[in-house]
Amino acid sequence: MANSTTDVLLGHNGRYAGGEAIHKPGHPGRQPIRPARRVAVLACMDARLDVEDLLGLQTGEAHIIRNAGGVVTEDALRSLIISHHLLDTQEFILIHHTRCGMLAFTDDLLKAGLEGDANSARVLAQATKRAFVSCGECAASPSAFHAFRGQPEPLDAPPDATNRERLAWDVRRGMSAILNHAWIPTEGPDAITVRGFVYDVDTGALQEVSYPGPIGPAG
Incomplete structure (x- = not known):
């Protein structure tokens, strides 16, 4: 257009x-x-x-x-x-x-890491260069993290x-x-x-x- x-x-x-x-950056008023x-x-x-x-x-x-x-x-x-x-x-x-x-991740990888899978947590820690602390619990929400398609x-x-x-x-x-x-x-x-x-x-x-x-x- x-x-x-x-x-x-x-x-x-x-x-x-x-x-x-x-x-x-200044406030423009009403x-x-x-x-x-x-x-x-x-x-x-x-x-x-x-x-x-x-x-x-x-x-x-x-x-x-x-x-x-x-x-x-x-x-x-x-x-x-x-x-x-x-x-x-x-x-x-x-x-x-x-x-x-x-x-840097897939939905399944992040969900597994959050749920307590040690291998997934290790991969996520390597990808992010920070300690990944699992919550050790399953959850229904969010239903998806919408990671981008393709190889992380x-x-x-x-x-x-x-x-x-x-x-x-x-x-x-x-x-x-x-x-x-x-x-x-x-x-x-x-x-x-x-x-x-x-x-x-x-x-x-x-x-x-x-x-x-x-x-x-x-x-």
Whole structure:
């Protein structure tokens, strides 16, 4: 979409990666409840991402939703549906990033470690470089941790073709979950747009993920 808000924010990101600060940290005073740029961003909770800074957003311009991995979970969908239908956002942006912790485990491995499996705990400790303390108990919630598909790697591994592909897989899965949800319109006068990106924590730059495309092996 020409001259979209997402394109404007990508321009801001280029300036940010070049060392320019666009986000203004001061309190802006009273503002309306609806995001001024009519955009919602779903991003990972990683401490190295400051979404306002990397997109050049000001307070009041966007909804920012964060969780481990920037995954399109049921709760993220809940927020996006409310964001669009009640608060008039028209563009959704998904942001994953390099060196993500979601690349370092599988759901089954983490569950087994938490439940008390010694071998799983040892593998998790090796991956994270910290002592993994098992809880020794089973639990029904969360039902999934949404680890990224593919072979796990050490925590904070440098970017390469393999882990970038794994990140792109999950971005596309998230985009698909949004675009195929019955309550998120993609056609007509109330349609939203969705674009996904991988943020490089070492350079500060965003790289767009093409859609549709591969989403990785099941399981």
